[in-house]
Amino acid sequence: MRLIAENLGGERGGELLFSGLHFAVSSGEALMVTGPNGSGKSTLLRIIAGLLVQAEGMLRLEGAPAAFEGLTAAAHYLGHLNAMKPVLSVGENLHFWQSFNGQGQYSIAEALDYVSLGEIGHLPFGYLSTGQKRRVSIARLLVSDRPVWLLDEPTAGLDKASETQFTGLMRGHLTSGGIIVAATHLPLGLEGSKELALGAAA
Amino acid sequence: MGALFLRDVRLGLRAGGGALVGILFFLAVIAVVPFGVGPDLKLLSRIGAAMLWIGALLATLLGLDRLFQADRDDGSLDLLIMASDRHMLPLTILIKCLAHWTVSVLPLVIASPLLGLFMNMEAAAIGATALTLLVGTPAITLIGAVGAAVAVSLPRGGLLVSVIILPLTIPVLIFGVSASYGAVEDPAPFLAPFLILAAITLFFAVLGPIAAAAALRSSAD
Amino acid sequence: MSDAVSKTGRWIDLANPTRFLSLAGGILPWLGGLTVLVLAIGFWMSMNAPDDYQQGSTVKIMFIHVPFAWLSMMCYTIMSVAALGTLVWRHPLADVSAKAAAPIGAVFTALALITGSLWGKPMWGTWWVWDARLISVFVLFLMYLGIIALTRAMDDPAKSAKATAILTLVGFINIPIIKFSVDWWNTLHQPASVLRMGGSTLDPSYLKPLLVMAIGFTLLFFTLHMMAMRNEIWRRRVTAMRRVAARSADRGTVS
Numbered sequence: 001m002r003l004i005a006e007n008l009g010g011e012r013g014g015e016l017l018f019s020g021l022h023f024a025v026s027s028g029e030a031l032m033v034t035g036p037n038g039s040g041k042s043t044l045l046r047i048i049a050g051l052l053v054q055a056e057g058m059l060r061l062e063g064a065p066a067a068f069e070g071l072t073a074a075a076h077y078l079g080h081l082n083a084m085k086p087v088l089s090v091g092e093n094l095h096f097w098q099s100f101n102g103q104g105q106y107s108i109a110e111a112l113d114y115v116s117l118g119e120i121g122h123l124p125f126g127y128l129s130t131g132q133k134r135r136v137s138i139a140r141l142l143v144s145d146r147p148v149w150l151l152d153e154p155t156a157g158l159d160k161a162s163e164t165q166f167t168g169l170m171r172g173h174l175t176s177g178g179i180i181v182a183a184t185h186l187p188l189g190l191e192g193s194k195e196l197a198l199g200a201a202a
Numbered sequence: 203m204g205a206l207f208l209r210d211v212r213l214g215l216r217a218g219g220g221a222l223v224g225i226l227f228f229l230a231v232i233a234v235v236p237f238g239v240g241p242d243l244k245l246l247s248r249i250g251a252a253m254l255w256i257g258a259l260l261a262t263l264l265g266l267d268r269l270f271q272a273d274r275d276d277g278s279l280d281l282l283i284m285a286s287d288r289h290m291l292p293l294t295i296l297i298k299c300l301a302h303w304t305v306s307v308l309p310l311v312i313a314s315p316l317l318g319l320f321m322n323m324e325a326a327a328i329g330a331t332a333l334t335l336l337v338g339t340p341a342i343t344l345i346g347a348v349g350a351a352v353a354v355s356l357p358r359g360g361l362l363v364s365v366i367i368l369p370l371t372i373p374v375l376i377f378g379v380s381a382s383y384g385a386v387e388d389p390a391p392f393l394a395p396f397l398i399l400a401a402i403t404l405f406f407a408v409l410g411p412i413a414a415a416a417a418l419r420s421s422a423d
Numbered sequence: 424m425s426d427a428v429s430k431t432g433r434w435i436d437l438a439n440p441t442r443f444l445s446l447a448g449g450i451l452p453w454l455g456g457l458t459v460l461v462l463a464i465g466f467w468m469s470m471n472a473p474d475d476y477q478q479g480s481t482v483k484i485m486f487i488h489v490p491f492a493w494l495s496m497m498c499y500t501i502m503s504v505a506a507l508g509t510l511v512w513r514h515p516l517a518d519v520s521a522k523a524a525a526p527i528g529a530v531f532t533a534l535a536l537i538t539g540s541l542w543g544k545p546m547w548g549t550w551w552v553w554d555a556r557l558i559s560v561f562v563l564f565l566m567y568l569g570i571i572a573l574t575r576a577m578d579d580p581a582k583s584a585k586a587t588a589i590l591t592l593v594g595f596i597n598i599p600i601i602k603f604s605v606d607w608w609n610t611l612h613q614p615a616s617v618l619r620m621g622g623s624t625l626d627p628s629y630l631k632p633l634l635v636m637a638i639g640f641t642l643l644f645f646t647l648h649m650m651a652m653r654n655e656i657w658r659r660r661v662t663a664m665r666r667v668a669a670r671s672a673d674r675g676t677v678s
Binding site: 049050051069070072073075077079080081082083084085086087088092095096097099100101102 | 205206209212213277278282285286288289
């Protein structure tokens with residue numbers, strides 16, 4: 001499986017943020033998108049997710065598993081927002097996304113254990129702290145299977161221990177043949193990941 | 203899809219109390235009518251069906267702007283759009299409309315016979331009005347979905363949605379009211395406008411979600 | 424000096440929700456029992472009251488209609504006092520009391536409207552007329568619903584308490600309007616006949632069951648109100664405990 005971008009350009013509000021991007025990410029590889037604020041990291045991720053249309057160029061996913069047609073269907077997108085309802089409990093939120101996006105490898109209880117929130121599945125999402133909310137959002141990636149993970153500042157609000165834990169989860173995803181594209185300021189602790197610098201003078 | 207329906211119904215019932223506000227608005231609108239036109243029971247019973255319909259129309263428009271806005275604010279909308287390969291987006295929108303209708307409009311329909319008594323309407327007129335509301339109000343919600351989708355990216359789209367939608371809902375109002383009168387006044391037919399009303403609802407059950415889906419896709423940024 | 428201290432002590436005691444809970448636990452069974460007893464007696468007396476020579480047996484609707492109407496106004500008055508308690512004395516239970524009373528008041532008002540409507544159909548020939556008494560009670564019903572909607576709309580009880588208290592006090596204007604509407608305007612609804620200057624116009628054979636029923640329903644109101652307050656205190660404790668649980672879940676993982 002390969003995610004390939006050729007001569008990719010993205011714009012926001014009529015302004016061209018980047019153009020002529022070439023990259024290819026294969027199974028088991030991670031691509032770190034770095035760059036200053038406003039360089040178009042989030043825009044690139046949203047283009048890959050199919051939420052925005054690219055200004056130019058080509059984007060395709062080769063050799064995806066048969067269950068997933070097209071790049072959007074094969075991708076998990078973790079944006080700045082957590083996509084959870086504060087009045088519903090953590091378990092209800094995850095249960096909804098699981099039944100909407102399809103049963104994955106892990107059950108809700110297992111996914112919550114992976115982010116160390118096993119005990120508070122019954123609490124309303126709104127009661128949680130910022131970091132806990134982020135971890136519930138990460139658990140959403142586990143309850144349904146998608147080979148491509150698109151992560152926009154995934155560790156925002158996480159403490160050191162949770163960051164380490166999340167790195168472990170990403171490693172597991174890569175080992176099982178997944179692809180990760182992450183926009184980040186901080187190193188995510190993944191060895192041998194490719195880097196794509198946007199908007200840098202270099 | 204069942205999960206989406208359940209989630210939206212739960213959200214509507216829990217906290218916020220959006221459903222209660224809709225009914226309250228409906229009650230208040232009907233309660234001010236006699237102040238405006240005077241407490242003449244004959245006059246009230248004659249305009250009762252029309253007033254119930256106008257009140258229900260306004261109360262239905264009230265909560266529509268939150269239909270997609272809430273999902274957009276917390277990022278759920280992105281994921282709903284991304285899942286369109288598994289669940290057709292228009293279908294997702296139709297389910298959301300149905301959930302919204304069940305929580306915030308169905309209570310209005312249930313309350314309408316009671317308000318009919320306040321307006322001194324006859325039993326047949328009350329029954330006909332409740333029935334036409336049951337069949338007609340889904341059309342208002344479905345048309346409203348288009349407006350809500352168009353205005354979703356606006357920070358203060360609330361009033362705008364109502365303004366955009368109101369002209370489009372006028373046919374629903376016309377046939378709803380004429381069917382209600384048809385049930386009581388002799389020369390006027392009941393079945394013909396009632397069937398047209400049902401047809402409008404079915405038509406917008408298809409057109410509304412498709413148009414709203416197109417608007418939502420293009421609104422993503 | 425010591426008197427003042429003990430007074431403050433008692434004041435704080437009553438304000439303490441835990442103290443209220445144990446007090447309520449002790450009182451509620453007796454209050455509930457008394458309510459059932461008085462209502463049963465009142466019901467029996469009402470059934471045995473003579474039929475009216477004009478109205479027939481429909482006059483007996485009065486025995487429930489009048490208590491419901493009284494209670495709808497009393498409940499709002501209690502809520503207004505509680506609102507003052509929230510705003511002026513900042514009594515921690517005042518807000519609980521107001522919030523718990525609102526749904527009960529709404530139900531009593533609805534029952535007053537419904538029973539009045541059932542009584543009005545044979546008497547006036549219509550379920551509903553738009554005269555001053557009926558409109559003002561209907562407005563009271565709408566205000567109850569508005570207050571309920573406001574308390575439900577805000578998640579944080581501390582924030583909603585003040586807003587609700589202010590709304591309740593503003594709405595209190597309606598209570599004297601309801602009370603005196605039958606005197607101020609010429610309405611279809613009959614004027615007050617029980618509580619009035621120069622003694623009651625009601626025959627004792629009706630007055631006695633009516634008073635017993637009124638006492639019974641007032642007891643019922645206080646029983647329900649106390650239960651609702653207890654539930655509200657428990658609900659707030661559950662919320663607080665859940666927040667603590669959310670915080671402590673993290674400490675567990677770090678250590």
